Amino acid sequence: MSQYARELFKDSLLSISQGQVAGHSVVSKFGYNPDVGGTKETVWSAGGLYPWSALATAQTLYLISTDAGDTGVVQVQGLDENYALQTEEVTMTGLTAASTTNTFLRVFRMIYLGSTDNVGTITARVTSGVGTVVAQIDAAYNQTLMGVYTVPAGHWAYITSVSVSGTKDQAIEFEGWHRPVGQNFRIAHKAEASVSYRYDFTLPLRFPEKTDFDTRVIAGASNTKISVNFDMVLVEDYADNP
Secondary structure (H helix, E strand, O other), rough: HOOOOHHHOOOOOOOOOOOOOEEEEEEEEEEEEEEOOOOOOEOOOOOOOOOOHEEEEEEOEEEOOOOOOOOOOOEEEEEEEOOOOEEEEEEEEEEEEEEEEEOOEEEEEEEEOOOOOOOOOOOEEEOOOOEEEEEEEOOOOOOEEEEEEEEOOOOOOEEEEEEEOOOOEEEEEEEEEEOOOOOOEEEEEEEEEOEEEEEEEEEEEOOOOOOOEEEEEEEEOOOOEEEEEEEEEEEHHHHOOO
C-alpha cells in the first residue's frame, strides 16, 4: 500500500470514529493474560481457554466481587439470544451475586462505573455466583481485559490490525481464531515473535455476522504476561453488502 493510500485509509477510519460515516463504527478489543506458559491460553485476565461452551445458549449472568465494598454499577456489554447488541447496568452487592435482568448469548466487555475503583475482582458467571466465569474485571482496572469478540447480527466485521506483546524475552506464539456461526473454530492468523508483534492488514479481513473471535497464545517461559489488541470496523446492512 502506498503512503498516499495509507493516509486515505487513516482519514477514513478517523471519519468513522467521529461518527461521520453512516452504518459504520470502530471496535477496539484488548486483552491481557498475566500468566502464560507452554500451554495454549486465551488472552483474557481470567486465564485458560475462554469457555465458549458456557454460552451455548443465552444465559442470565451473575456478577459478584471478592470485596464487600464493591457496590457500584457494572455495565455489561454483549449480545442477546438473537446476536443483537445488548447493554445492561447491574448494581453490585459485593460478596453476594447480583443477576442480570436480560439473558446474554455473548459478553465481551464490562465496565465498573462511578468515581471509585473496584477494590476486588469482579466476575460475571453463568448458572450462579459460583458458576463458570465468562467475564472478569481485575481489581482497580474498572474494565475487562478480554481478547474475544462476536460480530453482532446484521454486521460485517473488517479487522484492520492486530498486535501482541509479552514481558519476557521469550518466543511468543500468537494465533487468531474465528468461528462462523454453526461451525468450528479455525485459524485466521498465526505469528511467532519475541517480545512484541504487530500486523496491519493491507486489505482488512472480512468476517460475517455472528462470527466468534478468540486470541490464543503460548509463551516460551512460564509466568509470561501477554497483552493483545485487535481493531475492526463494523459495517451495518449485512443483507445489502454480500
